[in-house]
Amino acid sequence: MTTPAPRPTPDTAATSQQADAPREFPIRRGCPFAPPAEYGTMRGDDPVARITLPTGREAWAVTRYDDVRELLSDPRVSADIRHPNFPALGEGEQEAGARFRPFIRTDAPEHTRYRRMLLPVFTVRRVRAMRPAVQACVDDILDGVLAAGGPVDFVSAYANAVSTSVICELLGIPKENLEFFRDVTRISGSRHSTAEEVAHALGGLFGLLSRLIGERRDEPRDDLISQLVTGHLATGKVTEDELLSTLGITINAGRETTTSMIALSTLLLLEQPELAAELRQDPALMPAAVDELLRILSVADSIPLRVAAEDIELSGRTIPAGDGVIALLAAADHDPEQFDTPGQADFHRTDNHHLAFGHGVHQCIGQHLARLELEVALETLLRRVPGLRLAGDREQVAIKHDSATFGLEELMVTW
Template sequence: MTIGNPRPYPFKVTDELYVEPRFEELRESEPLCPVRLPHGEPAWLVTRYEDVKTVLGDSRFSRARAVREDEPRTRYHRGLPGNILEFDPPEHTRLRRVVAKAFTVRRVQELRVRAQAIADGLVDAMIAQGPPADLVAGFALPLPVTVICELLGVPLEDRTRFRVWSDALLSTTRFTPQEVERCADELSAYMAALIAERRKEPKDDLLGVMVAARDEEDRLTEDELVAMGVSVLVAGHETTASQIPNFVHTLLDHPDQLARLRAEPDLVPRAVEELMRFVPLGDAGIARYALEDVALSGGVVRAGEPVVASNVSANRDRAVYTCPEALDLTRQEATHVGFGHGPHHCLGAQLARMELQVTLRTLLTRLPGLRLAGTGDDLARKTGSGVKGFSKMLVAWDEV
C-alpha cells in the first residue's frame, strides 16, 4: 500500500447542497489525491470526469474485491450480504438481469400514466389543504414510495416502518452502529417475510418475478434475493424523494432558469438531466479496488489499492462542461454521471427520470407561483445521512 498522508474526506461535512471548491483545485493540481474516509483504509480520490468514468466502467477496477477488504466508506454499515453492489460482471450481470425488465424505457413509460395520476392526486390534496404545505411529506416522499411499492409488491401501509429502516441504512452519523445493525436485521426479516408470502401466494409483481427466478430458475441465492428486494425498495424511492425538493430548491435559487422552464415546459426532460448534473446528492462515492496497476491522471494506482470516484466533481469538470458552476437548462454537453457509469450505472435511472419529469411538469403547471412559504420555519435539512436533501420544505403558491 503506497497511499501516504491521506486527507480527511469528505473535505467539508455539510448537509447543504454544496459542492466543495477544493474539487476544482484537485482537478487542476492533484487529480489523484490520497484520502481517508470515516471508515476503512486510505484510498485514492479521483476527481476528473474521464478518470471517474474509467474507475466506474473499467473492468480493471473491482467492487467484489471490496468485500474482502476494509473498504473505505462513509457509513458504518457495509450493506447486506448478497447485495448487488458487491459483485463484478458476470455475477453482477446475472443479478441485474433478474430485475432489469422492470426498469426498461418501455416499461417505465407504461408506468408514467400511473405516476402522473399519483402526482395529480397529491397536488389535489395540497390544493385542498391550501398553503403552506410540506412538499416533502405531501409530495416528494409519497410519489416515489407509492410507485416503488406498487411495482415491487410491498404494502404501502408499511411505508412508515421501512422509511426508518431506509434512513438507518443510509445514515452516516444520525443512527448509532447498534441502531443501524438492528434496522438492517429488521428490514431483512421484513423482506424475507414478504418473500415467504409470495411463495404461498404467487403474484406477478417484481417481487414475485424475483422469487420465481430464485425458486424455478435457480438464478440467485436466498441472500441475494433478500438483498435485491431491499435494494430495490430503498434505492427505488430514496434518491428520487430527496431530489424532488432538491430540484425545487435549486430552481427557486435560479429564478431565470425557473422562468424559462415555466415558459418552455418542453425543456423538462433536459432540465432533469441538467439538475442531475448540478445538484450534489452525495459526495463520497463507493470504493473500487484496482486488480492491476492502472495509470490515471496524476499517477498510477497500484494493484490492490482502493479508489473512490467523485461523481460530484466529475459533473463540474471544466474540461467537459462550459461554465459548469452555472445551471443551464438548455445544456447539451457530455452525459452527466449523476446516475453513475459502467456496470453499476443506476438500475432505476429511467424510473427516476420519469418521476422527476412528472414532478416538474405537475408542480409548475398546477401550482403557479410555487415558492418557499417564508414562514421562518419553511426548511429543515436531512442530517447525518449519505444522501443530501430536505426533511421538510414548506411551500406556497398562487391560488387559482
C-alpha cells in the same frame, strides 16, 4: 464547446507533500447546488488525491471527469464490499454490507446475475409504459398535499411520498406507512449508524419483504416481487436471502436518490424562478432540464466506492493494488473541461453526458425510472402549484450532509 488549455501536471514535490498529508473526507458542501469548492482545487492540483475516511483508513479520491469515467469502466477495479480496504464512509456500512451483500457492492459474475434479473423491468420501453400510472400517483399525492394546506414539509409530504409510492407500486408493496421506508434508509444510509443499527433497520424491512414473498408464492400478482418469486426464486436461480437483499437495495437506492432529487430540484427552482418560468413556458424542455438537474446536483456523489485489484494509473498517479478509491461524481459533473459554465443550470445544454448515474457495469439500473419520476413530479408541481414558496427563512432549510445520498432533511413550503 471551447477547447481548454492543457492542465498543469503536479510536480514531484507537490505530489510528495500531498501524499504525506491526505485530506479528510467527506467534505461538506457549502452550497446545496454545487459540490464542495475543494473539489475544484483537487481537480486542478491533486486530481488523484489521498484522503482519510471517517473509519481512519486512507483511500484515493478521483475528481476529473475523464478519470472518473475511465475508473468506473476499468475491469481492474472491484466493488466487493468484503475487501478489507473497501472505502466505506459509514461506521457500520462495511460490516452490514458484507453480511447482507447488496448487489451494487458485488463483482461479476455475481453482480451480473442480479442485474440481469432486474434489467427487464427497467428498460426504456417498460418505464415509458409506466408514465400514466406515475402521473396518477403524483396527482393523488399532490391532491392530498393541497387539501391539507400549508405550511408542509415538502420532503416528507411530496418528495418522499412520490418516490416511495412509485417503487412500492412497482414491487407490489402496501403503501400504508411511507415514512417506514424513509426511516430504514435514514438509518442504513447514515455515516454514523453502527452495524447493529443498520442490521436492525434492514431486519424490519426484510421482515416485511419476507412476508410478501410468502404471499406471492401462494398468490402471484402483476408486480415485480411476483415476477422474481415465480421466475427466479421458485426455479432455484436465487435463494430467499439473495432475493431479500436485491429487493432491499432496489427500494433503498431507488427511493432515496429520487427523494433527494425532487426536493433539491424544487429548492433550486424556487431560488432561481427564471428557470421555473422557462419550464412553464416550454414544458418540452423538461427531459433536458431533468438531466441538467441531475448533473448540477449529483446527489449520489460518493456512492461509487471501489478497490483497485491491480495498480491503476490516472493523471500521472498510480493507485496501488489493494487501495480503496472513490470516484467523485459531483466533481466529474462540474469539470470545466467537460462542461461549459459547469456551475450554471442550463436547460438547453447539449451533449450532457453527465455521470450522475455512475458509469460502466454498475451504472444505475433504475435511471430511466428515476428520470420519469423527476419529469412527472416537477412538471406537475410547476403546473398545479405556481404559487409554491418557502415557508420561513432559507437558513431554516435542513440539509442532510451525513448520508450516503446528499439531500434535504426538511423543506417547509406553502403556497
